[in-house]
Amino acid sequence: MAKLKKIYLGIIIVFLYAPILVLIAQSFNASRYRGQWTGFTLQWYEKLFTSEDIIEAFLNTLTIGLTAAFFATLLGLITALAIRNFSKKSQLVFRGLANVPLLNADIVTGISLMLLFLGLGLRLGYDTILMAHVVINLPYAMLCILPQVMGLDHVCYEAALDLGATPFQAFRKVILPELRPGIAAAFLLSFAMSADDFIVTYFTKGAGIDTLTTAIYAQLKLGIHPEMYALSTLFFLGVIAFVALLMVNWRLLKRRQGKEWV
Amino acid sequence: MHDSKSVARLFAAPFTVWAVLFIVLPLFFVLYHGLTDGEGAFTLANLWEAVQMEYLRALGLSVELALVSTVICLVLAYPLCMILQEIKRGRMVLIFLLFLLPLWMNSLLTTMAWQTILEKNGIINMVLHALALPEVTLINTPLAIVIGMVYNFLPYMVLPLYVSLSHIDKSIIEAAHDLGAGRWQTFRRIVFPLSLPGVISGCTMVFIPALTTFVISALLGGNKILLIGNIIEQEFTAAYDWQLGSALSMILMVFIILNIVVEAFSERNAKEQEVDS
Numbered sequence: 001m002a003k004l005k006k007i008y009l010g011i012i013i014v015f016l017y018a019p020i021l022v023l024i025a026q027s028f029n030a031s032r033y034r035g036q037w038t039g040f041t042l043q044w045y046e047k048l049f050t051s052e053d054i055i056e057a058f059l060n061t062l063t064i065g066l067t068a069a070f071f072a073t074l075l076g077l078i079t080a081l082a083i084r085n086f087s088k089k090s091q092l093v094f095r096g097l098a099n100v101p102l103l104n105a106d107i108v109t110g111i112s113l114m115l116l117f118l119g120l121g122l123r124l125g126y127d128t129i130l131m132a133h134v135v136i137n138l139p140y141a142m143l144c145i146l147p148q149v150m151g152l153d154h155v156c157y158e159a160a161l162d163l164g165a166t167p168f169q170a171f172r173k174v175i176l177p178e179l180r181p182g183i184a185a186a187f188l189l190s191f192a193m194s195a196d197d198f199i200v201t202y203f204t205k206g207a208g209i210d211t212l213t214t215a216i217y218a219q220l221k222l223g224i225h226p227e228m229y230a231l232s233t234l235f236f237l238g239v240i241a242f243v244a245l246l247m248v249n250w251r252l253l254k255r256r257q258g259k260e261w262v
Numbered sequence: 263m264h265d266s267k268s269v270a271r272l273f274a275a276p277f278t279v280w281a282v283l284f285i286v287l288p289l290f291f292v293l294y295h296g297l298t299d300g301e302g303a304f305t306l307a308n309l310w311e312a313v314q315m316e317y318l319r320a321l322g323l324s325v326e327l328a329l330v331s332t333v334i335c336l337v338l339a340y341p342l343c344m345i346l347q348e349i350k351r352g353r354m355v356l357i358f359l360l361f362l363l364p365l366w367m368n369s370l371l372t373t374m375a376w377q378t379i380l381e382k383n384g385i386i387n388m389v390l391h392a393l394a395l396p397e398v399t400l401i402n403t404p405l406a407i408v409i410g411m412v413y414n415f416l417p418y419m420v421l422p423l424y425v426s427l428s429h430i431d432k433s434i435i436e437a438a439h440d441l442g443a444g445r446w447q448t449f450r451r452i453v454f455p456l457s458l459p460g461v462i463s464g465c466t467m468v469f470i471p472a473l474t475t476f477v478i479s480a481l482l483g484g485n486k487i488l489l490i491g492n493i494i495e496q497e498f499t500a501a502y503d504w505q506l507g508s509a510l511s512m513i514l515m516v517f518i519i520l521n522i523v524v525e526a527f528s529e530r531n532a533k534e535q536e537v538d539s
Contacts, residue, residue, distance in 0.1 A: 079276070
């Protein structure tokens with residue numbers, strides 16, 4: 001039975017990683033075309049750093065992702081603090097409303113935002129992508145922050161007020177530190193969602209601007225530039241390195257804590 | 263805090279403006295375009311066109327493929343989550359990372375990599391050829407689209423299912439065993455009913471993106487198999503028929519609302535059960 005379970009896990013892992021291995025292999029493939037292997041090369045990695053299109057798309061993804069994550073987290077935090085003091089019924093309405101972009105299909109969200117922007121007379125471009133990304137990120141930010149805000153203990157805050165702190169000071173010194181993990185999670189998750197989004201960006205971007213995902217989609221018809229494979233391989237290795245560092249850090253922390261308890 | 267009510271109102275203001283402008287108003291724009299003609303006069307003609315055979319067939323195929331993918335995701339994820347429950351704490355983080363890492367790869371690129379795996383001269387056929395087995399046609403078939411959907415949306419099933427399985431009190435399972443229930447009986451009468459909220463939440467989370475995708479079908483169906491998402495995308499980006507595109511989106515919204523209702527019902531039932539016990 002135990003063997004059967006291991007085999008099952010193995011099969012799922014193979015299923016999950018097969019396309020990723022294919023992509024990594026393609027980044028070292030001398031041929032421009034998928035599906036034919038003509039030898040090992042590193043040229044796509046070299047060309048990556050001189051390819052203006054890809055660098056521009058990458059910078060768009062990065063700046064839109066970071067800005068949208070910042071605004072989504074800020075708005076999520078303010079809203080969560082408001083919801084906390086609401087009656088049960090208003091809480092339900094607000095949470096339901098905030099969840100609409102999460103439950104809605106991306107294609108409907110994308111189209112409805114495009115119709116809104118054009119209906120308001122805005123030109124599609126960088127700003128509309130940014131606004132659309134805050135819209136789709138907000139539910140994720142709330143998902144991370146709201147549980148922590150609801151679990152806040154008011155006693156410390158009131159104690160700070162009694163001891164002469166202004167409400168702003170009390171907020172900054174008492175409430176904010178407690179919410180820090182949720183805020184960090186909200187920011188990271190928002191950024192990840194934003195960077196990986198294709199459908200909403202596709203409908204709200206207009207002509208002449210691309211993020212990485214829309215650049216990839218545009219290339220699909222004529223064949224992906226292999227530099228993209230190189231970029232995604234580097235990114236994937238970067239994520240693995242980051243996670244590995246995090247785990248080492250976590251283990252060290254645990255060991256230290258263990259010693260302190262002894 | 264004497265002024266908590268007014269502070270709450272002040273803090274709620276940005277979101278209220280935001281929600282009206284970016285959540286409610288956009289949906290009204292879809293309704294407006296779906297229910298008016300080019301001049302802005304009310305009409306049901308767009309909706310009538312949207313339920314013509316051509317579009318209904320695409321919708322039917324989309325529902326079918328989305329249902330098949332949802333069921334496959336459930337069947338794959340359930341044993342996986344049960345196995346993950348048994349893993350010891352120390353190794354858990356590592357195993358979890360192993361399952362979460364692929365999410366960081368761009369989904370357009372991984373879907374395209376499936377093209378390389380499934381196509382006529384692709385990896386699967388190369389392996390079959392090496393083993394002297396007959397070739398299989400996978401690319402540009404509904405099966406290829408289903409594989410792409412399962413690959414992309416499996417995590418949406420695994421996460422809620424894992425959470426609901428890990429919330430089950432292990433002593434209940436032990437009690438069932440003590441009272442003479444076999445493995446299968448315990449699963450059927452204890453574990454599965456208790457995991458139902460996770461099952462329903464996972465299914466709704468897989469079904470909607472699978473129903474509305476246009477990327478997976480474009481990449482793995484070779485533009486020969488049109489799903490409802492492909493048709494809507496074309497109406498907005500190629501045919502510029504916003505009215506018909508909006509009417510088709512309204513039909514999709516019916517499915518989305520149904521999905522939300524199902525999810526809300528199951529959540530309420532779960533809460534009531536908690537209160538009862």
